[in-house]
Amino acid sequence: MTSAVQVVQLYSGSLARGAVVTVEVTAAATAVALGIGVIGAAARLAPLRPLVALATAYVETVRGTPQILQLFVIYFGLTQFHIILHPMQAAFIWLALYGGAYAVEIFRAGIAGVAGGQREAARALGLSAGSTFRRVVLPQAVAVVLPALTSFLVLQLKASSLIYTIGVPDIMYRMRLGVNTIAQPLVLYGMAAVAYILLNWPLTRLGAMLERRVALYR
Amino acid sequence: MPNATETGREPAIAVRGLCKRFAKQSVLEDVTLDIQPGEVVAVIGPSGAGKSTLLRCVNYLQPFESGRIDVLGHRLTGTREAEYRRPPHATLVEIRTHIGMVFQTFNLFPHLTVLQNITLAPTEVLHRPRAEAEATAMELLGRVGLRDKASAYPRRLSGGQQQRVAICRALAMQPQVMLFDEPTSMLDPELVGDVLAVIRELAEEGMTMLLATHEMSFARDVADTVVFMAERRIVERGPAREVLTSPREPRTRSFLRRVLLQEGDDAPDAPPAADSEAVRS
Numbered sequence: 001m002t003s004a005v006q007v008v009q010l011y012s013g014s015l016a017r018g019a020v021v022t023v024e025v026t027a028a029a030t031a032v033a034l035g036i037g038v039i040g041a042a043a044r045l046a047p048l049r050p051l052v053a054l055a056t057a058y059v060e061t062v063r064g065t066p067q068i069l070q071l072f073v074i075y076f077g078l079t080q081f082h083i084i085l086h087p088m089q090a091a092f093i094w095l096a097l098y099g100g101a102y103a104v105e106i107f108r109a110g111i112a113g114v115a116g117g118q119r120e121a122a123r124a125l126g127l128s129a130g131s132t133f134r135r136v137v138l139p140q141a142v143a144v145v146l147p148a149l150t151s152f153l154v155l156q157l158k159a160s161s162l163i164y165t166i167g168v169p170d171i172m173y174r175m176r177l178g179v180n181t182i183a184q185p186l187v188l189y190g191m192a193a194v195a196y197i198l199l200n201w202p203l204t205r206l207g208a209m210l211e212r213r214v215a216l217y218r
Numbered sequence: 219m220p221n222a223t224e225t226g227r228e229p230a231i232a233v234r235g236l237c238k239r240f241a242k243q244s245v246l247e248d249v250t251l252d253i254q255p256g257e258v259v260a261v262i263g264p265s266g267a268g269k270s271t272l273l274r275c276v277n278y279l280q281p282f283e284s285g286r287i288d289v290l291g292h293r294l295t296g297t298r299e300a301e302y303r304r305p306p307h308a309t310l311v312e313i314r315t316h317i318g319m320v321f322q323t324f325n326l327f328p329h330l331t332v333l334q335n336i337t338l339a340p341t342e343v344l345h346r347p348r349a350e351a352e353a354t355a356m357e358l359l360g361r362v363g364l365r366d367k368a369s370a371y372p373r374r375l376s377g378g379q380q381q382r383v384a385i386c387r388a389l390a391m392q393p394q395v396m397l398f399d400e401p402t403s404m405l406d407p408e409l410v411g412d413v414l415a416v417i418r419e420l421a422e423e424g425m426t427m428l429l430a431t432h433e434m435s436f437a438r439d440v441a442d443t444v445v446f447m448a449e450r451r452i453v454e455r456g457p458a459r460e461v462l463t464s465p466r467e468p469r470t471r472s473f474l475r476r477v478l479l480q481e482g483d484d485a486p487d488a489p490p491a492a493d494s495e496a497v498r499s
Contacts, residue, residue, distance in 0.1 A: 115325075117321060117323050117325040118325060118327065120279055120321070120325065121319075121321060121325035121326075121327070122327075123279060123314065124277055124279060124314055124317075124318075124319040124321075124388075125314065125315075125338070125339035125343065125387070125388075125391065126310075126311045126312075126314040126315040126339060126343040126391065127338075127339060127342060127343055128307065128311070128343075131342050131343070135338060135342060136327055136338075139329045140327075140328065140329050143329060214329075216371060217328050217329055217371035217372070217373055
């Protein structure tokens, strides 16, 4: 039987390559998810009924179904329409849409929390609806929801571990492969756990740093 | 009541038959009012009389159902009028850039510094170069004695300082008309004087102003015309001193008696206060 130290030596390269994939998919998908969040939140608060209905339907569909089901629908389900996605593509699309729904809710709460007088002051100065949102409402909304956004980033990174099920060679995929090869699940999954913690750490630090900056004016 | 014909000049703002309701609640009924260029009009009256709403209709923060407002060459029409059409964005921008507004609650942007608060609209709406906008902002801050606060965030300022910054923010757009919505009613009494002094200076420079206020002595001092509103309507309008010292309408009289007693101020027939310090003392 191989010793724990040997296992770590043997699999640290594989773990690093897995981490790169995890970070790539998570970063790209989360960036898009945040964009969806801002646009979706604006839509949910828009004075246009169809827009509100569309945004609400999207959020409720994602929140009401299991993550793995969503991933399988995108990767396997779409093949019935002859849409054959690469596992990386499917993983990216899923994580962006999944995270987007939660980001919509986060930003919606933040935007709703910005005082009405702020919008009014901006409009009285002649700012367009777009400028008012971009320069006055959104920055304040983001400041309000920073703690929620930090947890959101962490949750995205952890949720990405599901993409191993469709064959994306992320951290989880590679450590599972290791477990199937040598019977050392505790060491290998322990390595995965350490990798996730190390990847999440800078995210929470970044969040704390931004919260301190925002505290200057809040 | 309209005095456009008397002076022969185009009013800066002409309000005709303005009616406004929120849901089923009427808040303004048949309000007609002219404001001449350079005129200072103070709107007084109990809370809920519709003073704020009137101001908000003038720069169309509030659409209204009937009547019309001619403001600086543009016509705003009630949504229920036959000739109503939604004012195009460009018209609203034009109206709002020429009308500065100062709010009871200041409404400074908390995430921006004092300087950024003042330069936001000039750079974003008028596309002024940043350096130019900042120079103007510093000059304005100098005028209200707050040059050293340029890089502070609003929460670090007192209410009186915040309100003076808010006035600078409005003035940075070089407006032709200023609307003041009870600019001192959220302030501690000792901070009121500084804000009133700035408004008084603007009046002396000939700025056209419409202000809703509870400061009777200030209105008497600074305003050319006083309009008394109660229960959604204009009850009385006339030269400031006349309305405040010898009102014709019984409702105006009883309102003034109540307010002046509360304020601990002189009776309506007392001489005007000499300076802003004396206003509240």
